[in-house]
Amino acid sequence: MHGTESRQAWRPLNVVVAGGGTGGHLFPGIAVAGEFIVRNANSRVLFVGAGRPFEKKALALAGYPQRTIDIEGIKGKGGWARVRAAMKTPAALLHAAGILADVKADLVVGVGGYAAGPVALAAWLKGIPMVVCEQNTVPGITNRMLFPMARRIYVSFENTRGKIDPAKMRITGNPVRPQILAAAAIGADQRDPFTVMVVGGSQGAHAINQAVMAALPLVRSSANIRFVHQTGAADQDQVAAAYLKTGIDAEVKAFFNDMASRYGQADLVVCRAGATTVAELTALGKPALLIPYPFAADNHQELNARTMVDRGAAQMVLERDLSGSGLAQCFDRFAGGPDLLADMASRSRALGKPEAARVIVDDCYQLVGNQACI
Numbered sequence: 001m002h003g004t005e006s007r008q009a010w011r012p013l014n015v016v017v018a019g020g021g022t023g024g025h026l027f028p029g030i031a032v033a034g035e036f037i038v039r040n041a042n043s044r045v046l047f048v049g050a051g052r053p054f055e056k057k058a059l060a061l062a063g064y065p066q067r068t069i070d071i072e073g074i075k076g077k078g079g080w081a082r083v084r085a086a087m088k089t090p091a092a093l094l095h096a097a098g099i100l101a102d103v104k105a106d107l108v109v110g111v112g113g114y115a116a117g118p119v120a121l122a123a124w125l126k127g128i129p130m131v132v133c134e135q136n137t138v139p140g141i142t143n144r145m146l147f148p149m150a151r152r153i154y155v156s157f158e159n160t161r162g163k164i165d166p167a168k169m170r171i172t173g174n175p176v177r178p179q180i181l182a183a184a185a186i187g188a189d190q191r192d193p194f195t196v197m198v199v200g201g202s203q204g205a206h207a208i209n210q211a212v213m214a215a216l217p218l219v220r221s222s223a224n225i226r227f228v229h230q231t232g233a234a235d236q237d238q239v240a241a242a243y244l245k246t247g248i249d250a251e252v253k254a255f256f257n258d259m260a261s262r263y264g265q266a267d268l269v270v271c272r273a274g275a276t277t278v279a280e281l282t283a284l285g286k287p288a289l290l291i292p293y294p295f296a297a298d299n300h301q302e303l304n305a306r307t308m309v310d311r312g313a314a315q316m317v318l319e320r321d322l323s324g325s326g327l328a329q330c331f332d333r334f335a336g337g338p339d340l341l342a343d344m345a346s347r348s349r350a351l352g353k354p355e356a357a358r359v360i361v362d363d364c365y366q367l368v369g370n371q372a373c374i
């Protein structure tokens, strides 16, 4: 779409991506950042966040700088912790305003997470165009506060809830990193052996790990099945031992930096229903068994999951109904049901919006103006 010639016509921008915290917020920001750099290699993207170790590692791997501000979230906190968090806001706002001035920001992209708040607010106060990306069907608290100030609100789902000014809203989909989109080219149709990818979102999912471990001894198709399993840091050793004990072939890791090759191998993905995971599944046309995290704010993961389940692209098991025997039956059913999987895969693909980052960056250029540099 953007050939070399047209790429040169995009002017360089200084972009600040604000927020993050978990992979579900951060990775869409990395996808958008990459698209700005594709448009003009002289653009500069700075991430500003709370500086959690997860963010630092992911941004270092992706090659983007981050500056951190001292800020705490208020969600789920009470009493003194809320007061302390609120007291940090004025200093964080001043700090964020200083960072925006330092880098001569042309645009701020809020990707959700509490650290986006002061940066986006500072942008608004300084008159710097500010846009937000909302990944979930139910907008998060930070984004809800920022919506009135944002020039654009990029949403992932047509049925995104809440009061969003239709004049500002664009249904773009949730940006997926290009390395992951490349996995679409890796055919996973051999089904020999049938490969199940288990992912618990960016942090891993203890309940899913437990259920898979309980399922392993009950899987009938164990000779023809293999697993690629992301456990999160706490459960890695225990889960690896469970595969060894049953003799089922598996690659077990706390976290996969290279998700593309794992998605590429997967015939079925068993996972939470974080919005970025859902975006990746549908961009790649992967069939899934979704087990939404039951304590997500406003139960948004179940609503995210329903966007796939209602279209036949995924099946869903609520965590309260999750059991080893039920999961083992699922594995056997899917392993022996290529037609079912193929049908789910094409329905999943039909929901995907792999062009989301491009659409968002096109729109951002419209917003800030593009003076061609050729």
Ligand SMILES: CC(=O)N[C@H]1[C@@H](OP(=O)(O)OP(=O)(O)OC[C@H]2O[C@@H](n3ccc(=O)[nH]c3=O)[C@H](O)[C@@H]2O)O[C@H](CO)[C@@H](O)[C@@H]1O
Pocket (backbone or CB within 6 Å): 022, 023, 024, 025, 027, 112, 135, 136, 199, 200, 201, 202, 203, 230, 254, 255, 256, 257, 259, 272, 273, 274, 275, 276, 277, 278, 280, 293, 296, 297, 300, 301, 304
């Ligand atoms: C508990 C909670 O509230 N979680 C939220 C958090 O989820 P979480 O951070 O788990 O986010 P998602 O499931 O949406 O995305 C996970 C991201 O991590 C990546 N990944 C995962 C595993 C791995 O080994 N390697 C890897 O790179 C995935 O490719 C994906 O890009 O943000 C999402 C997006 O706002 C929300 O929908 C979730 O509800």
